[in-house]
Amino acid sequence: MSLDVGLSLPGDKAAHRGSWTVTSLLAIAAVFVAAILLRQVLPFNVDVSWWLIVSERMLDGQRLYVDILETNPPMAGSVYFLAVALARLVHLRPEVVADALIFALVAASLALTWRILRISSLRDSVAGAPAVWAAALLAILPMYVFGQREHLALVALLPALAVYILRANRERVAPSAMLIAGLCAAATMNFKPYFVFAVGFCILTAAAQARDWRVLFAPENWIAAALVVIHGICIVVFYPEYLTLIYPLVRDVYLLLKAPLLAILLTSATALWIVAIMVVLALHGRHRKPDAASLVMMAGSLGFTVSFFVQGKGWDYHAYPMVALSLLAAGWAISAGDDERAGSRRLRAGAMFVVALIFANACLWFNASVDMRQVQDQVARLGPRPKILVLSAAAVIGHPMVRELEGTWVSRQEAFWVREIVRRAQMDGTIDSEMAARLAGYVARERAGIVEDFKKQPPDVVVIDNENSDWGNWVAADPELSALLKPYIPVNNINGIEILRRADQARS
Template sequence: MSLDVGLSLAGDRPARQGIWTASPLHGVVVVFMAAIMLRGVLPFNVDVSWWLIVCERILDGQRLYVDILETNPPMAGSVYMFGVFLARAVHARPEVATNGLIFLMIAGSLALTWRVLRFSSLRERAGGAAAVWATVVLTILPMYDFGQREHLALIVLLPALAVYVLRANREAVAPWAVLIAGLCAATTMNFKPYFVFAVGFCILTAAVQARDWRVLFAPENWIAAAFVVIHAVCIVAFYPEYFTLIYPLVRDVYLLLKAPLLAILLASATTFWLLAIMVALALQSRRQKVDSATLVMMAGSLGFAISFFAQGKGWGYHAYPMVALGLLAAGWAIADSSDAQAPARWLRAGAMLVVVLIFANACLWFNASVDMRRVQEEVTLLEPRPKILVLSAAAVIGHPMVREVGGTWISRQQAFWMREIVRRALKDGAIDQATADRLATYVAQERAGIIEDFRKQTPDVVVIDNQNSDWGKWAAADPELSELLKAYVSVKNVDGIEILRRADQPRS
């Protein structure tokens, strides 16, 4: 089923044929099958790979924020624990189990969303093209960023969006849907505090559209707020180190890692988002009455856009929710534009073309990754199931390479970013020398952790990043680290990335 044909199904099919007929269902199944095959071709995401290591270590007895250094709240990693549990239970790779659970999560979210809308005034539009297009956006659009927290947060939020649409239309909401919406909204916000903008804007838009301020205090909002508070209390109770150790580190060092605002505003993702919103607005302008579903999705997209700009990194996965919801809003507006007048048909055809082009280019943009296959191939030749240390701030060098070669990651953190952030901030003039001196304590702590982990589990392979930074010179100038590295010999240099092996181990 082509995208254009799929998008036209819901608008053209008479309501008497139902909202979930065989053809759309077949389309959803085809999209799922294509997305599953795509997972076998695309590389596994760097951050998801790291979180699998974190979950495995926690199950083996290590403590998050004590033995494992991570800047994200516990919710960010807890979701991946299910994949590791399942993999150990059925003796499968955690990557396979995690991807399988994410596909089930998408199917469950779509089913719940459809169920919420089934008995509403949107029942004729809740299936068909809307279901096929939502499946495409959730399963294929993420590309390399499949499984990232932003991807999961949007998947979880969809049933809550459906309830907000009903509130905007002043329609009844079933008690079970109220509970589901509250839990889903809370889960989304618990991933990252920034996501409160998306949820909040949806609720505010629903209240304005309904012209009823009581929507702001609907029961699902109280449920969401309660679970957010419970989550925060649990972090304080079970992970106090997150506030005593991690928060100061994030505040003082990690937040220095920001791209220029102009670069973010001019990023491809911003263009994709603006174009998708413009398509939705253009189609809305042809309607006599504003469509609440399109309006709520655009509001959520705007909230995620604020999250993207506030985080200030410009990374692809940070942009995914705003682009995805913008495309969902545009696709919904296309499927709903059934005006028989010729100008409206031409507008709809043009909108379809623009959406297809946005989607295709966004897929290419979200598929951006660093090719480390040559490094992985060289490491594979050195030692079976090696213990690996990577001296770099670039996480993509070590992940998912360490898992692909069946190795062991000996460091407590994903990459050594503290020294690099301070060095670059000083070089770029973002901080002065006095601030750099104050932050030297964090850099010293990172260095001490490297040496401690080195001695605790002597690595078989050391990879030194001289491509993106000066880690080789830094290690050579450090008395303790240079002494430890005397036991290693260089075997390969891949575009500035130096690979070392222990000298007392023959090359296999």
């Protein structure tokens, strides 16, 4: 009996097909089990932890971009907001619900992608190894960046990719698939405007492959564009501070934080992406023209690569979608190869080995995190559920520590990056004295926020980062901040990270 619903196959072929589908489902289930087990041993991501705090505060009545300082558009926190709301409803930790929700989104993305492609000419190719490979790339490969916006953006894009592949093949697209693709592409672009490159490159490639300019104006593209516009209007109406307060801050300060182009070119992510694309091209070679699926996936990967370079940070999670999609293209090219000549079999075997190496190296790269357990253990000894203030631009010092200790974050922002970016820009000669004077207003506003939050909710523990910057000297030179810290006594200094507690706080 065949499990491939909607596909009628005769006799032995049907039996074989059903057996392979069962094997695929079991393999995908094994991938999810492995990924869930990984979540139990890997540290929770710093930014995801912060977004859970943001979501909790919003549910408690605080206003995003007014009471909470965040540079990302509202869509970035939608999944985490839902996770916190569900967690309160079922009385579970938000971290657990967030992970469960993301796994559910991955499963839904894979199911929708399969459903879109199952009535196409690719139906015999997508239910086997490519489906298992896609599950591994979405559920296991993210490692420490699991749940980051780039991860969610790729999860959302997959069903839209399926429709773009159908367009490139000049195949029929069901109205429901058009709607799904439009929703998914819009969600991807609404996470970050940079992701328009990935969606746009896929659409352009589909049109070029189909040799039909009308693909550019397919219904799903109009749906996606309309939803992006609606999202923008909602920001203007419901979050006007994003445009009046956050956008100028991002434009004038945050965009100063850029790594040199050469440094980004030399990252492991760039090398892994290049090798994966070379594998795809080598498998096609001179005798086999790249198929539509490979072309669309490579185009999407290239779009995410442009996004990676345009953002200019070189951070691991920014590179996740470009690497994952290039590996998906490589896996597809290996699976789609139908040339049984000895030379071709050797090439495919070699490609499988190279792709496995890329996957392993990518897992290591995406698992990079800063170990703050010593700091967390010391803070934990100072008392239960502490109110914590961390004077640092390094978000990894305070997150996810504050949530692990069930404490309270004493600040309106994830970390104090404004002063640090301006300071580094002055040291590097990126800005002149005139621009530095103009940016001083942003630094003063951040400092005023620190003082206000401190007075509103005096922390039990203050952590001062003298490892990555000179926050100790900065506080000492500020009379008001020094006065606020007079009731605090040093407890420990861990590699330049100074930990203070209130003098009247009982020792644990």
